[in-house]
Amino acid sequence: MMNETRRIIRFTLNGRAATANIAIYETVIEVLQRDFNLFGGRESCGQGLCGCCTVLVNGTAVSGCLYLAAFVDGAEVVTVEGLADRGVLHPIQQAFVSKTGFQCGYCTPGFILMTEQLLKRYPHPTDDEIRHYLSGNLCRCAAYPDIIEAVKAAANKIQAVESDP
Amino acid sequence: MTIPARFTEPADTTVEAPPKAKRKAAVRREVGRSIPRLESHAKVDGSAEYIYHLRLPGMLQGKICRSTVPHGRIVRIDASAALAIEGVHAVITGEDIRTLIPDPYYGPAFHDQPILAIGKVRYVGEPVAVVLAADLHVAEEAADQVVVEYEPLEPVFDEVAATKPGAPIIHDSLRPAGMFPDLQYLKGRSGTNVALDARVLHGDVEKGFAEADQVFENVFRSRKVVHATFEPTVSLAELNGSNGLTIHTSSQSPSYVRAEVSRLLGWPENRVRVRTAFLGGSFGAKLYIKLEALVAACALLVRKPVRIGLTMEEEFYTITKHGATVRIKTGMAKDGRIVAREVETWWNGGAYADIGPRVSQKSGFTAAGPYDIENVSLINYAVYTNDPPAGALRGFGISQIVWAYECQNDIIARSLGIDPLEFRRRNILHDGRPHATGTIMTNAEIDEVLDRLSDRMHWDVLFDHGSGPVRRGRGLAIGFKACIAPTTSVAVVNVYGDGSCCVSCSTVDMGQGSDTAMAQIAAETLGISTETVRVIHPDTDVTPYDMATLGSRSTYHMGNAVRLAAEDARAQLLRIAAATLQTDIEELEYRDGAVISRSGARMTMRGLMLARFGMQAGTVIGMGTFTPPYTKPDPRTGQSPQITPYWMLAGAAAEIEVDTETGRIRVTKLVNVGDVGCAINPAIAKRQLNGAGTMQLGFTLFEEMRFNEGQVINASLADYKIPGMLDVPEDLSAELVEFPHEHGPFGAKGVGETGMFSVSPAIANALCDAIGVRIMELPLTPERVLRAIRESENRPLESE
Ligand code: FES
Ligand code: FES
Numbered sequence: 010m011m012n013e014t015r016r017i018i019r020f021t022l023n024g025r026a027a028t029a030n031i032a033i034y035e036t037v038i039e040v041l042q043r044d045f046n047l048f049g050g051r052e053s054c055g056q057g058l059c060g061c062c063t064v065l066v067n068g069t070a071v072s073g074c075l076y077l078a079a080f081v082d083g084a085e086v087v088t089v090e091g092l093a094d095r096g097v098l099h100p101i102q103q104a105f106v107s108k109t110g111f112q113c114g115y116c117t118p119g120f121i122l123m124t125e126q127l128l129k130r131y132p133h134p135t136d137d138e139i140r141h142y143l144s145g146n147l148c149r150c151a152a153y154p155d156i157i158e159a160v161k162a163a164a165n166k167i168q169a170v171e172s173d174p
Numbered sequence: 175m176t177i178p179a180r181f182t183e184p185a186d187t188t189v190e191a192p193p194k195a196k197r198k199a200a201v202r203r204e205v206g207r208s209i210p211r212l213e214s215h216a217k218v219d220g221s222a223e224y225i226y227h228l229r230l231p232g233m234l235q236g237k238i239c240r241s242t243v244p245h246g247r248i249v250r251i252d253a254s255a256a257l258a259i260e261g262v263h264a265v266i267t268g269e270d271i272r273t274l275i276p277d278p279y280y281g282p283a284f285h286d287q288p289i290l291a292i293g294k295v296r297y298v299g300e301p302v303a304v305v306l307a308a309d310l311h312v313a314e315e316a317a318d319q320v321v322v323e324y325e326p327l328e329p330v331f332d333e334v335a336a337t338k339p340g341a342p343i344i345h346d347s348l349r350p351a352g353m354f355p356d357l358q359y360l361k362g363r364s365g366t367n368v369a370l371d372a373r374v375l376h377g378d379v380e381k382g383f384a385e386a387d388q389v390f391e392n393v394f395r396s397r398k399v400v401h402a403t404f405e406p407t408v409s410l411a412e413l414n415g416s417n418g419l420t421i422h423t424s425s426q427s428p429s430y431v432r433a434e435v436s437r438l439l440g441w442p443e444n445r446v447r448v449r450t451a452f453l454g455g456s457f458g459a460k461l462y463i464k465l466e467a468l469v470a471a472c473a474l475l476v477r478k479p480v481r482i483g484l485t486m487e488e489e490f491y492t493i494t495k496h497g498a499t500v501r502i503k504t505g506m507a508k509d510g511r512i513v514a515r516e517v518e519t520w521w522n523g524g525a526y527a528d529i530g531p532r533v534s535q536k537s538g539f540t541a542a543g544p545y546d547i548e549n550v551s552l553i554n555y556a557v558y559t560n561d562p563p564a565g566a567l568r569g570f571g572i573s574q575i576v577w578a579y580e581c582q583n584d585i586i587a588r589s590l591g592i593d594p595l596e597f598r599r600r601n602i603l604h605d606g607r608p609h610a611t612g613t614i615m616t617n618a619e620i621d622e623v624l625d626r627l628s629d630r631m632h633w634d635v636l637f638d639h640g641s642g643p644v645r646r647g648r649g650l651a652i653g654f655k656a657c658i659a660p661t662t663s664v665a666v667v668n669v670y671g672d673g674s675c676c677v678s679c680s681t682v683d684m685g686q687g688s689d690t691a692m693a694q695i696a697a698e699t700l701g702i703s704t705e706t707v708r709v710i711h712p713d714t715d716v717t718p719y720d721m722a723t724l725g726s727r728s729t730y731h732m733g734n735a736v737r738l739a740a741e742d743a744r745a746q747l748l749r750i751a752a753a754t755l756q757t758d759i760e761e762l763e764y765r766d767g768a769v770i771s772r773s774g775a776r777m778t779m780r781g782l783m784l785a786r787f788g789m790q791a792g793t794v795i796g797m798g799t800f801t802p803p804y805t806k807p808d809p810r811t812g813q814s815p816q817i818t819p820y821w822m823l824a825g826a827a828a829e830i831e832v833d834t835e836t837g838r839i840r841v842t843k844l845v846n847v848g849d850v851g852c853a854i855n856p857a858i859a860k861r862q863l864n865g866a867g868t869m870q871l872g873f874t875l876f877e878e879m880r881f882n883e884g885q886v887i888n889a890s891l892a893d894y895k896i897p898g899m900l901d902v903p904e905d906l907s908a909e910l911v912e913f914p915h916e917h918g919p920f921g922a923k924g925v926g927e928t929g930m931f932s933v934s935p936a937i938a939n940a941l942c943d944a945i946g947v948r949i950m951e952l953p954l955t956p957e958r959v960l961r962a963i964r965e966s967e968n969r970p971l972e973s974e
Contacts (some may be wrong), residue, residue, distance in 0.1 A: 034311070040516030041911045048227040049220020053404040053454075054891040061404055089220040102218040109210060109857065112865060113685025114217030115404040121218060133819045140899045147891070149404045149455045150685050151868035155861060 016083040022047075023091025031078045038062045038073040041088060049089035049118040060146030063119035064088050070126045089118035092125070100166040101125055101159075110159030112150035120146050124160050133164055204698040205920045208857030209687055211690045213683070213710070215451065216328050223451040223711075225424045226483055233410065233479035234263050234306040237313035237473060239320040239751060240491060241295035241302050244331070244560040244884025245342065246324035248302070252837040256305055256319040264476050265320060266304045268292040275438050278471070281542070282430070283357060285349045286367060287465045287526040287563070289438075296344055298561050298884045300490025304366040304472060306480060307554035328783050329560035329884055333522035334366040334499050336559045343367060344525060344558040357531065363548040367558040369523060370531035374539045374552040374812030376610040380550030382514025382855055386401065386505025390586050394578035395951040396934075398497040398522065399872075400490050401567055401895055405454020407492060408483035409465035411473035418445035419473065423466050426456050426682050427722035428712040438467055439474075446470075449713040453684035458566030459493050460684075461724055462523070462529060478723045480587045490889035494879060495567035497522035500541070505549075510592045511598050513538060514549040519575065521556050521564070528565035529614060531556040537571030538656055539812055542610050543579040544620050544654040544823065545601040550610040560884050569655070569930040570725055573870060576653035577952060580935030582626045584774035585948060594939065595633050596883045598624060598652060599754075612813040613656075617915045617923075618821040619849040623652060626909050627825045630845045643835045647944025648843075652826035653931030656818035657730065657924060660804035661721035664797070665735035667696055667743045670812060671791040673767030673779035675700060677739075680712040680720035681732045686926050687858040688728050693734050694854050697921055699740035701765035718797075720747065726822060726924025729854060735920035738798025751777045754785045802917065820923050823849035826867065826932035830940040837960030840935060843905040848928035852914045852921030859925045863908035866929030872897040874934040878953050 014033050021027065022045060027045045041047040041064070050073045053061040062073035065087040066080075092099035098106065101124050111117040120143065127134060129140045134142065141161050148156065216222040255263035268290040270760040271278045271942040278292070279285040290301045301321050307313040335341060347364040350357035360370065383389055409423040413782045418441075425431050429449040436443045452458060465482045472480040484492060498521050505514035519538055523530035538554030587597035602620050610616055627650050628634070666678040677696045683689045693707035710717060720732060744764045751769035754760045754777065761772045769777040777785075783792045802819035829843035846867040853859040876895050880888045908929065914921025934952055943947050947962045964971050 011665055032311075033477050042227065046222070048223060048224075051224075051227070051405075051454075053406065056486075056890060056892055058891040061757065078661050093219055098215070098218065100736065105218045106210065106214040109214065111685075112687070112861065113404070113453060113455040114213070114222050115224065115685075118220050140902075144899045147404075147896060147898050149457075149869075149896060149898060151902070152861065153866040153868065153899050154864060157899075166219075 020081045021085040033072050033079050035078045037076045038077050040078040046087050047090050060119040061116050063122045101163040105159045105165035108155050108159035108162050110156040112152050118150045192906050202693045204704050205854050209704050216894045216930045224405050224407050224454050225422050225451050228422050230479040233481050234303045235310040235313050236306050236482040237317040238301045239303040239317045241300040243324045244298050245329040247328040249323040249325050252321040256316040259316045259911045261307050262308055262316045263306045280463045282529050283531040284527040285351050295560040297560050306378050320609035331559050331877045333520040333557045336557050368555050369527050369641045370556040372535035372554045376742040377549035378518050379514050379549045379551040383505045386513050387508045391503040392582050394500045396498050396574040398494045399877045400494050401457045401459035403455035403459050406484040407464050409469045410481040411469040412479035420447045421466050424453050425450050425463045428714050429680050429719045432714045434463050435470050446972050447715045448666055456684040487889045489561050492496040493565045494496050494562050497565040498574035502582050503576045512547045512601050515542045515547050516551045518553045518815050521960045522559050523556050524561040524563040525564040528563045530622035532719045533571040537575050539611050541575045544603050546607050568795050569927040572655045573930050576931050578936045580651035584939040611817045613817040618823050619911045619913050620823045623823050623825040623847050624913045626847045627827045631827045642832050644831050645944040646831050647940040648829045649936045649939025649943050651671045651827040651932035651935035655822045658822050659818050661734040662801040663720045663731040664718035664799045665739040667739040667796040669743050669794040671783050676708045676710055678710045678717045679732055682723040683729045691854045696740045699737055726926040729922050729924050730918050734800040735798040737919045740794040743794050743796025750782050750786045777893040822928050828936045828940045832944050837956035841903045844903040845907050846929045850909040850925045851918045851923035852912050853910050854922050862925050868897050870930040874937050876953055
């Protein structure tokens with residue numbers, strides 16, 4: 010590790026060009042936290058099991074605690090901090106606020122980003138689809154019923170926006 | 175044993191519950207509404223502050239080198255290989271800490287836990303050394319290079335075996351901390367692993383058994399489980415300019431941390447500043463001292479800021495819930511009344527006492543259940559073993575106890591042919607009756623809890639148990655807890671020149687929504703809107719003393735302190751106005767940042783400030799202190815007329831399906847009813863009940879720390895499964911029983927733990943209802959269920 014290989018990566022981070030000097034063993038989460046001061050993606054289990062570290066890479070949700078930073082070279086990375094539009098929360102975020110889809114909030118960014126991906130694939134998910142799609146995200150406070158409500162509210166919100174542009 | 179005369183009227187379970195002549199809640203604007211949480215925005219955009227993410231300029235990261243043996247003498251620590259690694263700043267051992275702190279042992283009940291091991295280790299995972307480096311990866315690699323040689327000693331892991339003569343002794347002698355005078359008698363006791371034996375004696379239990387028509391005796395066990403908070407435990411320390419130390423920590427008890435770190439260093443408390451932020455969950459894991467003393471010592475030794483943040487794996491080595499063995503013996507009269515109950519409980523406290531003795535005692539005295547029993551004997555042993563230390567976990571021991579008495583109550587009810595609900599109705603402890611400690615039950619809505627359970631479950635409707643391999647069953651259980659005493663909360667409410675207001679208090683918002691609740695209470699009192707109140711996060715330089723955020727005490731204690739502080743601020747503003755307007759204070763009301771008199775005169779904040787400070791600026795500071803009354807129990811009998819400020823009553827009921835071919839239980843319906851006084855924020859209170867219920871569902875069905883010779887073998891979320899979305903029952907509901915508590919702030923009591931109490935026995939009782947199989951040990955894993963099924967069919971599975 011001490012004779013590490015470093016490299017420069019260039020990628021798009023929340024819509025803006027970004028460059029980082031990384032060690033090849035570093036994960037996306039480490040680099041986002043250290044070089045970009047972004048803590049919305051956060052490590053908890055460190056093993057790809059809880060989803061707290063979820064970030065979107067080229068539109069796909071990945072576990073940032075396992076995903077090597079080297080692999081985002083040239084990619085488009087979105088974190089929860091990139092969802093709001095000039096201070097206006099994304100409809101999914103609004104729904105998590107209005108339904109209080111959280112308690113301690115540590116898992117919340119991960120759920121929000123996973124919901125983003127879910128609603129792209131299933132704009133009108135059933136309860137079952139929500140449960141299955143989000144089953145890889147864990148919440149130790151067990152805010153699950155409220156999270157499900159938030160996802161449904163978000164789907165409605167997005168639907169309303171789209172049908173009434 | 176003598177008890178006061180007024181406590182001795184004969185038990186008569188046929189009396190009706192006292193009529194509910196309850197006060198009607200006054201019209202309120204802020205309290206009692208499900209106001210969205212104040213920090214919502216920060217929690218969905220990633221900006222909410224957690225200490226785990228704090229980086230201090232120039233800081234070193236610490237990685238702990240941990241013991242690999244459960245019990246042993248440290249022969250030698252060789253850090254040379256670690257120190258040779260480029261980038262390693264220092265390797266700190268227990269002996270280094272001693273140069274700074276000669277007696278580096280801490281703990282809330284006993285001063286038994288060394289900051290780093292000295293001479294001896296007592297569990298696998300115990301911190302032995304810390305490597306400090308600017309780069310965490312370097313520290314991690316170097317921690318693996320620290321060589322520690324041990325001379326193994328015989329370990330003991332089982333809580334009952336550890337109390338037997340000849341068991342290996344884990345601590346040479348007991349060292350009670352000064353905080354609890356009632357533990358002082360244990361000082362210097364040696365040759366024992368029992369850190370505390372606490373008793374409650376009520377009536378004459380031997381006579382009760384002799385007179386009973388039938389006696390039941392069972393042993394119930396709960397295994398160790400872990401909090402697994404998603405924000406791992408973390409602390410940072412830095413020297414501050416004024417000859418002091420600042421500790422940033424994910425702590426539920428900042429005031430305690432200040433006091434204990436000061437004590438260790440031999441400093442006055444004002445040289446130690448402790449601050450917290452939001453906690454990413456805690457559930458009792460982040461209480462008292464965890465990493466704070468270690469980072470403080472490291473920072474002082476190397477004169478640089480130091481951060482130590484645990485990994486999820488390390489959480490398993492830091493603090494756990496108590497495993498417990500409960501022997502419960504109950505004497506029954508023919509008419510289905512419990513006439514005597516004896517409960518003996520061994521609490522597996524692990525290698526260091528932490529708050530274990532308090533868990534044993536405070537939960538232990540409720541071990542007969544919320545029942546009216548004439549003859550009771552309760553004995554609790556807080557036991558040292560070579561497991562990781564056990565402390566508080568959401569319920570403080572209550573769920574281990576309820577597991578025993580509510581399972582046994584079902585066993586008895588079934589054996590006597592009494593419906594389980596009816597059995598409980600016949601025996602419950604009504605308001606106005608003495609509990610086994612002699613304290614009278616008041617403001618305890620146990621009848622109502624039972625009624626709601628019955629309604630929600632349609633208990634009187636015939637239930638379809640199914641046929642074929644999947645059988646259905648339903649079960650219920652009730653439980654209760656006495657809020658911890660004695661404790662104090664202090665709050666300050668600061669009204670600024672423009673009428674806006676801040677609440678300063680050391681209550682920690684770890685997800686339970688206390689910021690919002692405290693803001694609601696201040697807003698209600700001051701007649702302003704909750705959204706305009708700001709709650710300052712704990713910082714011992716700024717926020718006043720609070721015992722800790724634990725045991726569902728904050729809403730009641732801190733809520734009252736905040737209410738009193740806001741009332742104080744309001745009274746001061748009214749006095750200013752009364753003097754200026756030359757009116758009686760009774761004529762005045764403070765609302766929306768202005769004082770209004772009955773005659774219609776109005777003084778705005780500007781006017782009030784001008785009148786008080788001669789200019790339109792200033793501050794009015796209200797203070798509130800709340801310490802509910804408490805009487806120490808008699809050490810011999812556990813009797814006290816006032817053992818708790820309030821009782822928390824809970825009930826749960828479950829419908830399950832069990833696959834008799836695989837042993838897998840699926841909970842299809844779970845109802846959790848909690849007696850919460852009046853909810854300050856009903857949606858938050860329900861979310862707490864559901865959250866707790868789901869957490870306990872995990873403890874009931876699959877969570878279990880597994881050990882091999884003291885080594886945790888499933889210290890990761892890969893092998894230690896916690897509830898996910900698919901585990902949540904399709905029909906999950908929470909119900910609040912709301913009758914105002916006479917001394918609660920706006921009638922409120924605590925709720926954070928209530929949803930944990932009764933879930934496990936409700937499910938086990940449902941299992942028995944489904945297939946007639948009784949399991950005495952948690953968790954109810956498919957394997958354990960299948961083994962029990964096969965056992966009952968006389969074709970047991972091969973043992974492991
Ligand atoms: S921290 Fe990455 S999945 Fe848990
Ligand atoms: S809200 Fe605490 S972990 Fe999900």
